[in-house]
Every structure is written in structure tokens, then in C-alpha cells.
Amino acid sequence: MRRGGEVELAQDAALKRTATTANAKSPELAAVNFELERYEFGEPAVHHFELQRRDFFKAMGGGVAILVAAGRPLAAAVVAQESGGRRRRGDEDLPENIGAWLHVGEDGGITVFTGKVEIGQNIRTSLAQAVAEELRVSVASIRMNMGDTAHVPFDMGTFGSRSTPTMGLQLRRAAATAKDVLIDLAAKKWTVVRDGLVADDGRVRDPRSGRAATYAELAAGQQFAETIPEEDPLIAPAKWTVAGKSIAKVEGRDFVTGAHRYASDMVLPGMLYAKIVRPSAFGASLVSVDAKEAKAMDGVTCVVDGDFIGVAAPSEYLAGQAAKKIHAEWKSSPQPSSDGIFEYLKTHRGKGQDYDEPRPHIAGSLEAGLAAAEVKLRQNYTAAYIAHSPLEPRAAAAEWKDGALTVWTGTQRPFAVRDALAEAFHLSADRVRVLVPDMGSGYGGKHTPESAIEAARLAKAAGKPVKLVWSREEEFTWAYFRPAALIEISSGVSRDGRITAWEFHNYNSGTSGIETPYDISNQRIEFHGSDSPLRQGSYRGLAATANHFARETHMDELARAVTMDALEFRRRNLKDARLLAVLEAAAKAFGWSERKKEDGRGFGIAGGTEKGGYVAACADVRVDRASGEVKVERLLSAFECGAIVNPEHLSNQVEGAMVMGLGGALFEAIAFADGRITNPHFAQYRVPRFSDMPKTESVLVDRKDLPSAGAGETPIVGVAPAIGNAIFDATGVRLRAMPLVPDGLHVGKS
């Protein structure tokens, strides 16, 4: 059934864990008989790639194509098994499970086809760079065809920090193979042995004879397709010439001139503008609706279909006017509110959820560990629901032509959106094409197909292309949220600073980063699913942020309890050399051991690991006791994720994660009551702004001997605990809830 995707999931525990927390309450689009939650992290459709070689080259033009088998060894085995001889594997067939491909055209143009999309993580540049490096051409000469479901091979989605490690590696291999093929072609052409031929600068040379042929000359007249072998020799990172260096963002100029077109900027001939009339509360059902007035407006299309109400009009202004003229009455039921939510999550366990809770992780004996402890500590920690609120809200432009549907939308999962559209409109998947212009970011928040379906529904009714851009309020309300967390920790430690017992319970938020990296013999670590009143899903770092906040705050409390320096305490309980290395690197760059206590000023440190990356953060915080204002003066993160592909962009990611982490650490929290979000505006939901900026520094630890891991998420996890620990250092007030200081810190008041 779920072939390629299952393999991916099975290979990546982090993704699997993400899937377990993804069950969500979702607004129902009864209009199109479509349950969104199934697609939240739903199974990918089986990708039948049955392109014949000649069709392939007809579509692509001749040349040299290198196809990357998806999932590699395991996937191949599963595919072979499941297809059970059903599929003919003649010479003319290309393999079914393709992750990406690379094409060197007869004009020498190099094009990469991948289902990954650009969400601001700079993958367009870094993937082009990886290919350029292997093929010895300039980055500018690589064309990246990304996320167009009609042209690129199936892809699960751009999330989980997997893009750089997996896709980067795959394309690197493909490019290296293409280079080998081109060298072979040159050798054949000149009837020489291939050893000694050199590929660089877009051509193959024979230094012995001085002959040279461009890639275009070599690819001309070819119809060469190869699926890459398992172990292709790669250029060792130490020898990288392009990829290890910082290069400017591909197409950067389009962004600084306003020329780049996001999905929300799409213009199609005769296009209408949409506005959706939303229910009064989550889960509300439509009692009655009067749309007569709106329907009577010139050029306005109005759709009432089940609980779906939407309009499309010749201008955004008119769409807004028409929507206002629709009088809808909704029925909703009482729902929990953000006050008291953590008690609710603890007492309303996993109801209505259909996944298996992972088994607790148990080691040694907690009883024995606690008995051996000289100091025991039991504390609870919480993290609020927060919103991704990407600056570009969800948006889609949809166009029907001869019963086929094309949608431009900002999504991290183009194929999932395509399949959702196909299902919603009862089409076969090949009648639906989804294109993803580089988008106004997502942070894990743009996995679902709502705006695409809504725009397509209205376009179908109007018989014209329709664009829908969610309002900020819709984005804050009808998207999904980072899960709230209640975390209970009970621990024991000896006077000399060794942790003897560690019990950790996470309610609702998930298992990312739930395991402790510290060396503790007696542990029980457990995740408990809850019946979340809000729709929740993926977010940068997901549960790892809450889990690290709780753990690293607790570590600080334990260090204090045995009057030991926070760094020294961690050293004493750590065997993981990579985590230790980033902690030491951060401490050194920060000047941890030379820090000077002043009144109202404090320092904190925290570290952790997630998704193959290791991070340590140090914070310097100032607290004005009179006003309660907390200012993070300096924030430093040391980060290691294997070999560094592009240091400039990596620093940018790490710093971006720090700033984003700052919001969730200090003041971001979704407030809700009775099925409504009560702070759905930037004026009420505070996000980090210029004046909140600390001095940020990133220290990159380059491990050229290790494969690259993704960087988009992990650097976020150290921020909140480092700041919280610094606030304690400054004031003696221990904060155990994220956000830490939504209304400032009020010491000794109240």
C-alpha cells in the first residue's frame, strides 16, 4: 500500500514520531466531502512511474538523464515485493520509484527535477550548489524544477529537516554519475581510455591530447538514462570547491526588486478573487444561510455547499463586500479554553485519536535510582499552543481547463495537495497539477490543502480562475498550531552531581527530542496523547522545543540543587561527545566561565540534540525589576550538523531559528475560548520584532567527516531553556511555562 512513504517513515524515527502527533481536529470542508486530518500527514499516494524511455526523452528532449531511486535499498526491496511481478521490468522501462532526476540536455543545459520546495530554507540554492560542485559547472547554469507535480517525481514533502541530507545527497550522487557518463561519452568519442579525462567548466578535456568537448556536444543525439548505483564515489567534503563556500542566493535579485511571484501574487487571465465565510467556531455547523443579496451582485459567484460558504468576485474589494452580505447562522458547542488547558490535556487522554501511543522508554529501575539519590526533584513544565503565522498566509490560485485542474499554491507537500484535490473533486491524480512557487515560508505550517481546495471549489463554480489569499485572521484561526505541552519530570541526583533517576512524561505535544541525551542508568520516558481541543500539527522543531525546555530547565534546577555550575553539571552527566563539543564551543565563544554577575543580569546555558543536529545555546538576559521588562541582550548558539554545505546560509538558518525561538520562549501564545481564537492579529499575538533582537551569534562546528543533517529546526530547541535559566540567574525566579514572560516578569509583586 504505502510503499515509498512507508520506507521513508520507517527509516526515520523522527518523521514517524511527527506522524504520531499529527492527529488533529480540523474544520470540516463538508462542501467537498473531504476530511483534512487524513492529509495532515497522510500516506503518500503510490507513485506509478511507468514512463517509457522514449516518452521520457520525448518530454525532456534528448541528452543524459540520471535518475535517483527513492528510498534506496529498503525501498527497492519493498517495491519488488509489492509489485509481485505485476510490473514488467523490461529494458525499456524506467524504475518506478524515483526520488529525483537530473537531465543534461542536448544544449548542455542542466536541469534538476525534485519534489522539494523552497520555503526560505534556501534549498533552491543549496541543491543547485551540490549539483554544480559535482558536475564542475557554475551554480547559475543549473535550472531547478521544484515542486511541479506534473514534472517532478513524487516526494513526501519538504519538512522534518530532511531536504538537505537526503535530497542533497541524492542529487550529489546523480550529478557525480552524470559527470562519469559524460566522461565515458568523451572517451568513446575520442576512443581513448577514460582515465585521465577531466571534467570541469562544463566540458570534458583530455590533457594528453588537448582535446575538449562541451557537455552539450557530448549530450547531443543521446537518449541515455541511468539509475544511479548505490555507492557512487563522491567528492569528499574537504575537497568541495563550490558547495562548502557561501554563494549568493539563486534568484536573489528577484526578491529585492519585488519581481518574484509567490502563489499569492499569481495572476491568471480573467481571474476572480475569493473570500470564504467562516464558521462562527471550530466544529460549528451551518443552521441557515441567506446569500440572496450576494448572489445578486454583478459578477459575483457564490457557493453554499454543505458547511462551505465562499464567494468569488472581480476584485478583492467586491469579494469582501459580497461576503459581508451573506448572513449565516451557525450552531456550535461549548469547548475548552486556553485557561486550564494543561489540566484538560492531562485528563482528556487520546480520545478520538487513532494512532498507537509509542511504548514508554524504560531503562534500569526508577525506584533504585531514586533510592540512591541524595536530592530529589519533581516539577511540571508547560508550553502553550503557538501559531506558525508565516508572513505569506495560505494562498492558492486555481484554474480548470477541460476538466483538468491546475493549482498554484504555497505548500510544503505538493503531492499530498494534489492527491487531496483529486479526491475532493473525484479526479484521477493525473488530471491535477500542483505548482509551488517559492513561498513566503511555512515553518511546518503549510502541509495541508485547505486554500487549494477552497480556490478550486470556487473556480469550478465560477468557470473562471480564482485566487484565494487567507486573511491574517484566517491564518491565525483556521491553520493548525504547534501542540501545547504538559511535561512532568521527577528526578534524583547524588551530591556529586550524577543523575541517578529520570522520569519524564509528555502530555500531548509529542516525542521529538523526548529522550534524554544524558547518561542516566534509570529512566522512564513516556508520551501520552491527549484530546487536543485545537487542530495541531507540525512546527519547526515540533515537540523537541517543549521537551528540551522542560529537560534543560530541570537540568538547571538540579545543578542549582547540588550547587554546581550548569556546564560542569552537564559535563558530569554526558557521554555524548557531539553534544559535549557544542556545549564547550558555545561556552567558549560566549565566555561562560568569565561571566560576571550583576544585579538584574543573568546567564543561562542549555543544549540538546534532535534530527541529527547538535545545539547549545547561551543567553545573557537583563531584567528591569521595576518595569518587569525582560531583555535578552545576547544569544549565542553553537551548532553542528555534520559537514557544512554552505556556511553563510547555515548561519542564517541558525540565527533565524534563534529569533523564531525567541518569540515562543518569551511571549507567543495562542489564546482561545469556545472554539474561537481570541488573539488572531499581530496586534494581539506578539511576534519578535526589531527591538526584541538580542545580539545573536552562531558558532558553526563543521564535521567534514560526518554526513550533513538538516539545519532548519534543531537550533530552535536551546533558546527557551537558555533564556529561562538566565532569568533565574538574574532574579531567582524559576519560570516553568513557555512563553516565559508574556506580560513581563513581575518579581515580588502580585
Add this chain to the structure above:
Amino acid sequence: MRTAAIELVVNGTRRAIASEGEASLLSVLRDEIGLTGAKYGCGEGQCGACTVLIDGVPRRSCITKVWSVAGKAITTIEGIERDGALHPLQEAFLVEDALQCGYCTSGMIVSGVGLLKTNPHPSDAEILEFMEGNICRCGTYPRILAAIRRAAAGNGGVR
């Protein structure tokens, strides 16, 4: 009774506008004139993604009714580049890698250009204060600050 169509002067070009006078300047720029560089981020004047210059002063076009700017000089991000040459602040954004997804970038650059027009050599504190209304959800603030500093250090942002 107002019958005459509204005229806007956008990036130096005079245009008659068919949209309702009550429509937002942002929607008219984007949908009627086809200049999509100014972005919708909130529609409430709280994020700065839609910033344009009105007679040289940064304004939130999402909360500006189109009738209120008739005849005034409107500069959008598309008008910041001149004759194929980037403004020093645009150059500085590229050099400092001051963008991730780039969705805030138009508004940031237009606001920054507005700042440099009146204050060619701002202090850090002045930059922060002036730019406070512009949100970058990707968190590139430190680099944007560096880009504005860089442009100011050159020629005070003058070409």
C-alpha cells in the same frame, strides 16, 4: 458627487484607476495595476509587508484607501530599482543575505529607503525604532539591520 476616476501617480507614471475609491491602495497596486511587489501580510497595518512610499514617506498601503492618495507620488518596490541599477539598499540586502523566504523583503527595503531619505546616517537605535513596524517572521532582523547600516555607510543610501 464624485464622478471623475481616481488618478494615481505610481513610480512616476500617471494612471486612471477603475477600482472603487474605498478599495485599499494595496489591492489596487497588486490587482489592478499588476505591481505585486508590495505584499499582503496582515491587512491591518501591523506587519509592514505592504509598505510603499507616499511622497517619500513609508506608508502601509493595506490600510490606505485609494482615494486618499490620488495625485500623490507613490513609489513601490518596483520603482526603487532605476534603469536596471539596484538601489544601494537592495545591493546591501543581497550582500548581507538579509532574506530567507523574502516575503517581508519588499516592505523592509521600501521602509529602509524611506528612512535613509530623511536620515542618511541613522544610529542603530534609530534604525530599530523606524523599522519596528516591519515583521520578518523568518527572523532575519540582524541581517536587515546590517544591510541598512551597510547602505548608510556607503553614501547614506544615495545612489
